[in-house]
Amino acid sequence: MTESSDPPLVLIHRPPSLTFMDETLSREFRTLITDTSSESLPSFLSRHASSARAFVVVGRLPVTEELLSHLPSLQILVCTSVGIDHIDLAACKRRDLVITNAGNAFSDDVADCAVGLLLSVLRRIPAADRYVRSGNWAKFGDFQLGSKVCSKKVFVVVTGKIGSFVAKRLESFGCIISYNSRSQKQSSSYRYYPDILSLAADNDVLVLCCSLTDETHHIVNREVMESLGKDGVIVNVGRGGLIDEKEMVKCLVEGVIGGAGLDVFENEPAVPEELFGLDNVVLSPHLAVATSGSLDNVAEIGLANLRAFFSNRPLLSPVQLD
Numbered sequence: 195m196t197e198s199s200d201p202p203l204v205l206i207h208r209p210p211s212l213t214f215m216d217e218t219l220s221r222e223f224r225t226l227i228t229d230t231s232s233e234s235l236p237s238f239l240s241r242h243a244s245s246a247r248a249f250v251v252v253g254r255l256p257v258t259e260e261l262l263s264h265l266p267s268l269q270i271l272v273c274t275s276v277g278i279d280h281i282d283l284a285a286c287k288r289r290d291l292v293i294t295n296a297g298n299a300f301s302d303d304v305a306d307c308a309v310g311l312l313l314s315v316l317r318r319i320p321a322a323d324r325y326v327r328s329g330n331w332a333k334f335g336d337f338q339l340g341s342k343v344c345s346k347k348v349f350v351v352v353t354g355k356i357g358s359f360v361a362k363r364l365e366s367f368g369c370i371i372s373y374n375s376r377s378q379k380q381s382s383s384y385r386y387y388p389d390i391l392s393l394a395a396d397n398d399v400l401v402l403c404c405s406l407t408d409e410t411h412h413i414v415n416r417e418v419m420e421s422l423g424k425d426g427v428i429v430n431v432g433r434g435g436l437i438d439e440k441e442m443v444k445c446l447v448e449g450v451i452g453g454a455g456l457d458v459f460e461n462e463p464a465v466p467e468e469l470f471g472l473d474n475v476v477l478s479p480h481l482a483v484a485t486s487g488s489l490d491n492v493a494e495i496g497l498a499n500l501r502a503f504f505s506n507r508p509l510l511s512p513v514q515l516d
Contacts, residue, residue, distance in 0.1 A: 272500060
Protein backbone atom coordinates (compact mmCIF):
# COMPACT_ATOMS: atom_id res chain seq x y z
CA MET A 195 0.00 0.00 0.00
CA THR A 196 1.21 3.50 -0.71
CA GLU A 197 0.08 6.53 1.25
CA SER A 198 -1.73 7.97 -1.76
CA SER A 199 -3.67 4.82 -2.63
CA ASP A 200 -6.96 3.77 -1.14
CA PRO A 201 -6.60 0.91 1.36
CA PRO A 202 -7.53 -2.46 -0.16
CA LEU A 203 -11.03 -3.75 0.47
CA VAL A 204 -11.02 -6.65 2.94
CA LEU A 205 -14.08 -8.89 3.03
CA ILE A 206 -14.86 -10.49 6.41
CA HIS A 207 -17.12 -13.50 6.80
CA ARG A 208 -17.94 -14.35 10.40
CA PRO A 209 -20.70 -15.57 12.70
CA PRO A 210 -22.66 -12.61 14.15
CA SER A 211 -21.16 -13.12 17.62
CA LEU A 212 -17.50 -13.24 16.54
CA THR A 213 -16.66 -9.59 15.96
CA PHE A 214 -13.08 -9.75 17.21
CA MET A 215 -11.53 -9.04 13.78
CA ASP A 216 -13.73 -6.08 12.87
CA GLU A 217 -12.10 -3.23 14.73
CA THR A 218 -8.55 -4.54 14.32
CA LEU A 219 -8.79 -4.67 10.53
CA SER A 220 -10.85 -1.53 10.07
CA ARG A 221 -8.04 0.57 11.52
CA GLU A 222 -5.94 0.01 8.41
CA PHE A 223 -8.22 -1.35 5.68
CA ARG A 224 -11.58 -0.77 4.15
CA THR A 225 -13.70 -3.63 5.46
CA LEU A 226 -16.93 -5.24 4.32
CA ILE A 227 -18.75 -7.76 6.49
CA THR A 228 -20.91 -10.32 4.74
CA ASP A 229 -24.62 -9.89 5.32
CA THR A 230 -26.84 -12.82 4.37
CA SER A 231 -29.92 -11.68 6.27
CA SER A 232 -31.74 -10.71 3.08
CA GLU A 233 -29.89 -12.55 0.30
CA SER A 234 -27.67 -15.56 -0.28
CA LEU A 235 -23.93 -15.34 0.23
CA PRO A 236 -23.10 -15.72 -3.51
CA SER A 237 -25.58 -12.95 -4.34
CA PHE A 238 -24.09 -10.69 -1.67
CA LEU A 239 -20.56 -11.31 -2.91
CA SER A 240 -21.49 -10.62 -6.53
CA ARG A 241 -23.31 -7.41 -5.66
CA HIS A 242 -20.95 -5.94 -3.07
CA ALA A 243 -17.57 -7.70 -2.98
CA SER A 244 -16.31 -7.89 -6.56
CA SER A 245 -13.46 -5.49 -5.72
CA ALA A 246 -12.40 -7.29 -2.51
CA ARG A 247 -8.72 -8.17 -2.66
CA ALA A 248 -8.61 -10.04 0.66
CA PHE A 249 -11.09 -12.45 2.23
CA VAL A 250 -10.93 -13.10 5.98
CA VAL A 251 -12.79 -16.28 6.96
CA VAL A 252 -13.67 -16.47 10.65
CA GLY A 253 -14.84 -20.01 11.34
CA ARG A 254 -15.25 -22.90 8.94
CA LEU A 255 -17.11 -21.50 5.95
CA PRO A 256 -16.54 -23.92 3.03
CA VAL A 257 -14.53 -21.92 0.51
CA THR A 258 -15.35 -23.62 -2.77
CA GLU A 259 -14.51 -22.90 -6.38
CA GLU A 260 -18.08 -21.70 -6.90
CA LEU A 261 -17.78 -19.25 -3.99
CA LEU A 262 -14.44 -17.95 -5.25
CA SER A 263 -15.97 -17.28 -8.66
CA HIS A 264 -17.90 -14.40 -7.10
CA LEU A 265 -14.67 -12.73 -5.95
CA PRO A 266 -12.82 -11.85 -9.18
CA SER A 267 -10.37 -9.42 -7.52
CA LEU A 268 -9.36 -11.74 -4.70
CA GLN A 269 -5.63 -12.14 -4.03
CA ILE A 270 -5.33 -13.45 -0.47
CA LEU A 271 -7.43 -15.70 1.76
CA VAL A 272 -6.86 -15.24 5.50
CA CYS A 273 -8.11 -18.13 7.65
CA THR A 274 -8.53 -17.69 11.40
CA SER A 275 -8.21 -21.43 12.00
CA VAL A 276 -5.09 -23.57 11.89
CA GLY A 277 -6.81 -26.35 9.97
CA ILE A 278 -7.76 -25.60 6.37
CA ASP A 279 -9.77 -28.69 5.46
CA HIS A 280 -12.75 -26.41 4.69
CA ILE A 281 -10.81 -24.73 1.88
CA ASP A 282 -10.68 -25.99 -1.72
CA LEU A 283 -6.91 -25.73 -2.01
CA ALA A 284 -6.84 -26.87 -5.64
CA ALA A 285 -9.24 -24.08 -6.61
CA CYS A 286 -7.12 -21.55 -4.73
CA LYS A 287 -3.99 -22.80 -6.47
CA ARG A 288 -5.63 -22.50 -9.89
CA ARG A 289 -6.44 -18.89 -9.10
CA ASP A 290 -2.94 -18.25 -7.73
CA LEU A 291 -4.35 -17.18 -4.36
CA VAL A 292 -2.20 -16.74 -1.29
CA ILE A 293 -3.52 -18.43 1.87
CA THR A 294 -2.60 -17.82 5.50
CA ASN A 295 -3.81 -19.53 8.66
CA ALA A 296 -3.74 -18.81 12.39
CA GLY A 297 -0.19 -20.06 12.82
CA ASN A 298 0.60 -20.50 16.52
CA ALA A 299 -2.15 -18.19 17.77
CA PHE A 300 -4.01 -21.05 19.45
CA SER A 301 -1.20 -23.40 20.36
CA ASP A 302 -1.03 -22.75 24.10
CA ASP A 303 -4.77 -22.84 24.63
CA VAL A 304 -5.33 -25.99 22.56
CA ALA A 305 -2.53 -27.73 24.44
CA ASP A 306 -4.09 -26.68 27.76
CA CYS A 307 -7.45 -28.04 26.61
CA ALA A 308 -5.90 -31.36 25.55
CA VAL A 309 -4.32 -31.80 28.97
CA GLY A 310 -7.56 -30.76 30.66
CA LEU A 311 -9.53 -33.35 28.70
CA LEU A 312 -7.03 -36.08 29.55
CA LEU A 313 -7.09 -35.25 33.27
CA SER A 314 -10.87 -35.09 33.19
CA VAL A 315 -11.14 -38.56 31.64
CA LEU A 316 -8.52 -40.28 33.77
CA ARG A 317 -9.66 -38.74 37.06
CA ARG A 318 -13.36 -38.79 36.03
CA ILE A 319 -13.77 -35.16 37.09
CA PRO A 320 -17.00 -34.33 35.17
CA ALA A 321 -18.60 -37.63 36.26
CA ALA A 322 -17.59 -36.97 39.87
CA ASP A 323 -19.07 -33.48 39.64
CA ARG A 324 -22.38 -34.95 38.44
CA TYR A 325 -22.23 -37.53 41.24
CA VAL A 326 -21.98 -34.81 43.88
CA ARG A 327 -24.60 -32.51 42.32
CA SER A 328 -27.13 -35.33 41.99
CA GLY A 329 -26.90 -36.14 45.71
CA ASN A 330 -25.54 -39.60 45.00
CA TRP A 331 -22.47 -39.10 47.18
CA ALA A 332 -24.68 -38.69 50.24
CA LYS A 333 -26.93 -41.58 49.16
CA PHE A 334 -24.43 -44.17 47.96
CA GLY A 335 -21.05 -43.17 49.37
CA ASP A 336 -17.69 -43.03 47.67
CA PHE A 337 -17.38 -42.58 43.91
CA GLN A 338 -15.55 -45.05 41.67
CA LEU A 339 -11.77 -44.93 41.38
CA GLY A 340 -10.02 -42.90 38.72
CA SER A 341 -6.75 -43.64 36.92
CA LYS A 342 -3.26 -42.40 37.73
CA VAL A 343 -1.87 -39.68 35.42
CA CYS A 344 1.78 -39.90 36.43
CA SER A 345 3.80 -42.48 34.46
CA LYS A 346 1.17 -42.84 31.72
CA LYS A 347 2.72 -43.53 28.33
CA VAL A 348 1.34 -40.88 26.00
CA PHE A 349 1.77 -40.66 22.26
CA VAL A 350 1.02 -37.50 20.35
CA VAL A 351 0.07 -37.37 16.67
CA VAL A 352 1.37 -34.01 15.57
CA THR A 353 1.97 -31.77 12.55
CA GLY A 354 2.75 -28.46 14.27
CA LYS A 355 3.57 -26.67 17.49
CA ILE A 356 0.51 -27.82 19.44
CA GLY A 357 1.79 -31.38 19.81
CA SER A 358 5.10 -30.25 21.27
CA PHE A 359 3.25 -27.97 23.71
CA VAL A 360 1.06 -30.90 24.82
CA ALA A 361 4.14 -33.07 25.27
CA LYS A 362 5.92 -30.50 27.45
CA ARG A 363 2.89 -30.11 29.68
CA LEU A 364 2.39 -33.84 30.14
CA GLU A 365 6.09 -34.44 30.68
CA SER A 366 5.78 -32.29 33.82
CA PHE A 367 3.18 -34.78 35.09
CA GLY A 368 5.73 -37.55 34.79
CA CYS A 369 4.24 -38.98 31.61
CA ILE A 370 6.42 -40.83 29.11
CA ILE A 371 6.07 -39.17 25.71
CA SER A 372 6.39 -40.53 22.18
CA TYR A 373 5.11 -39.16 18.90
CA ASN A 374 4.18 -39.75 15.30
CA SER A 375 4.44 -37.13 12.55
CA ARG A 376 5.13 -36.87 8.83
CA SER A 377 8.85 -37.17 9.56
CA GLN A 378 11.12 -37.55 12.56
CA LYS A 379 11.98 -34.27 14.27
CA GLN A 380 15.71 -34.12 14.88
CA SER A 381 15.28 -31.55 17.65
CA SER A 382 12.94 -33.80 19.65
CA SER A 383 14.17 -36.08 22.43
CA TYR A 384 10.92 -38.07 22.43
CA ARG A 385 10.70 -41.51 20.90
CA TYR A 386 9.49 -41.43 17.29
CA TYR A 387 7.18 -44.02 15.75
CA PRO A 388 6.81 -44.08 11.96
CA ASP A 389 3.31 -45.54 12.07
CA ILE A 390 0.39 -45.01 14.42
CA LEU A 391 -0.53 -48.68 14.80
CA SER A 392 2.75 -49.72 16.41
CA LEU A 393 2.64 -46.55 18.49
CA ALA A 394 -0.82 -47.42 19.82
CA ALA A 395 0.30 -50.86 20.92
CA ASP A 396 3.07 -49.47 23.12
CA ASN A 397 1.18 -46.63 24.83
CA ASP A 398 -1.72 -45.82 27.13
CA VAL A 399 -2.98 -42.52 25.71
CA LEU A 400 -3.36 -41.17 22.19
CA VAL A 401 -3.53 -37.37 21.74
CA LEU A 402 -4.56 -36.11 18.31
CA CYS A 403 -3.58 -32.56 17.40
CA CYS A 404 -2.72 -32.88 13.73
CA SER A 405 -4.35 -31.47 10.61
CA LEU A 406 -7.10 -33.28 8.74
CA THR A 407 -5.90 -34.25 5.27
CA ASP A 408 -6.55 -37.11 2.86
CA GLU A 409 -3.68 -38.95 4.55
CA THR A 410 -4.91 -38.40 8.12
CA HIS A 411 -8.63 -38.97 7.53
CA HIS A 412 -9.67 -41.82 9.87
CA ILE A 413 -6.05 -42.32 10.87
CA VAL A 414 -7.51 -43.77 14.07
CA ASN A 415 -9.57 -46.75 12.93
CA ARG A 416 -10.84 -49.82 14.77
CA GLU A 417 -7.50 -51.61 14.42
CA VAL A 418 -5.71 -48.72 16.11
CA MET A 419 -8.26 -48.63 18.92
CA GLU A 420 -8.02 -52.37 19.49
CA SER A 421 -4.26 -51.99 19.62
CA LEU A 422 -4.60 -49.19 22.18
CA GLY A 423 -6.58 -51.55 24.39
CA LYS A 424 -9.25 -51.59 27.07
CA ASP A 425 -7.45 -49.15 29.36
CA GLY A 426 -6.43 -46.79 26.55
CA VAL A 427 -7.69 -43.22 26.25
CA ILE A 428 -8.08 -41.05 23.15
CA VAL A 429 -7.97 -37.24 23.29
CA ASN A 430 -8.87 -35.34 20.13
CA VAL A 431 -8.32 -31.60 19.79
CA GLY A 432 -7.55 -31.77 16.05
CA ARG A 433 -10.48 -32.54 13.75
CA GLY A 434 -13.31 -35.02 14.15
CA GLY A 435 -12.47 -36.76 10.88
CA LEU A 436 -9.16 -37.98 12.27
CA ILE A 437 -11.12 -40.76 13.99
CA ASP A 438 -13.57 -43.24 12.51
CA GLU A 439 -16.29 -41.93 14.80
CA LYS A 440 -18.76 -44.78 14.29
CA GLU A 441 -16.11 -47.33 15.23
CA MET A 442 -14.97 -45.21 18.18
CA VAL A 443 -18.52 -45.16 19.56
CA LYS A 444 -18.70 -48.95 19.25
CA CYS A 445 -15.31 -49.35 20.92
CA LEU A 446 -16.32 -47.13 23.84
CA VAL A 447 -19.67 -48.85 24.32
CA GLU A 448 -18.11 -52.32 24.04
CA GLY A 449 -15.19 -51.50 26.35
CA VAL A 450 -12.59 -52.00 23.62
CA ILE A 451 -10.97 -48.73 24.78
CA GLY A 452 -11.13 -47.14 28.21
CA GLY A 453 -12.25 -43.59 27.52
CA ALA A 454 -12.11 -40.48 25.37
CA GLY A 455 -11.85 -36.70 25.71
CA LEU A 456 -13.32 -35.11 22.58
CA ASP A 457 -13.36 -31.46 21.57
CA VAL A 458 -14.14 -32.18 17.91
CA PHE A 459 -16.54 -34.42 16.00
CA GLU A 460 -17.08 -35.64 12.45
CA ASN A 461 -20.40 -33.89 11.82
CA GLU A 462 -20.40 -30.87 14.13
CA PRO A 463 -22.48 -29.81 15.91
CA ALA A 464 -24.04 -33.29 15.79
CA VAL A 465 -22.58 -35.60 18.45
CA PRO A 466 -23.37 -39.35 18.65
CA GLU A 467 -26.03 -39.73 21.35
CA GLU A 468 -24.48 -42.99 22.52
CA LEU A 469 -21.68 -40.93 24.08
CA PHE A 470 -23.98 -38.89 26.32
CA GLY A 471 -24.46 -41.60 28.92
CA LEU A 472 -20.82 -42.72 29.17
CA ASP A 473 -19.02 -41.53 32.29
CA ASN A 474 -15.64 -42.39 30.74
CA VAL A 475 -16.17 -39.85 27.94
CA VAL A 476 -15.71 -36.08 28.29
CA LEU A 477 -17.30 -33.91 25.59
CA SER A 478 -16.45 -30.33 24.65
CA PRO A 479 -18.12 -28.18 21.92
CA HIS A 480 -15.03 -27.43 19.79
CA LEU A 481 -13.80 -24.76 22.18
CA ALA A 482 -10.12 -25.61 22.60
CA VAL A 483 -9.25 -22.31 20.90
CA ALA A 484 -12.01 -20.31 22.58
CA THR A 485 -10.26 -17.86 24.90
CA SER A 486 -10.10 -14.10 24.64
CA GLY A 487 -6.31 -14.34 24.49
CA SER A 488 -6.41 -16.66 21.49
CA LEU A 489 -8.86 -14.41 19.65
CA ASP A 490 -6.60 -11.40 20.28
CA ASN A 491 -3.65 -13.40 18.97
CA VAL A 492 -5.38 -14.51 15.78
CA ALA A 493 -6.62 -10.98 15.07
CA GLU A 494 -3.07 -9.66 15.32
CA ILE A 495 -1.69 -12.45 13.14
CA GLY A 496 -4.39 -11.85 10.55
CA LEU A 497 -3.62 -8.14 10.52
CA ALA A 498 0.13 -8.80 10.30
CA ASN A 499 -0.38 -11.16 7.35
CA LEU A 500 -2.47 -8.57 5.49
CA ARG A 501 0.09 -5.84 6.20
CA ALA A 502 2.87 -8.08 4.94
CA PHE A 503 1.01 -9.15 1.80
CA PHE A 504 0.10 -5.66 0.69
CA SER A 505 3.63 -4.42 1.44
CA ASN A 506 5.34 -7.28 -0.41
CA ARG A 507 6.96 -8.60 2.77
CA PRO A 508 7.17 -12.22 4.01
CA LEU A 509 3.97 -13.61 5.51
CA LEU A 510 3.81 -14.75 9.13
CA SER A 511 1.83 -17.93 8.61
CA PRO A 512 1.60 -18.90 4.94
CA VAL A 513 -0.05 -22.13 3.82
CA GLN A 514 1.95 -24.03 1.23
CA LEU A 515 -0.13 -25.14 -1.76
CA ASP A 516 1.82 -28.21 -2.87
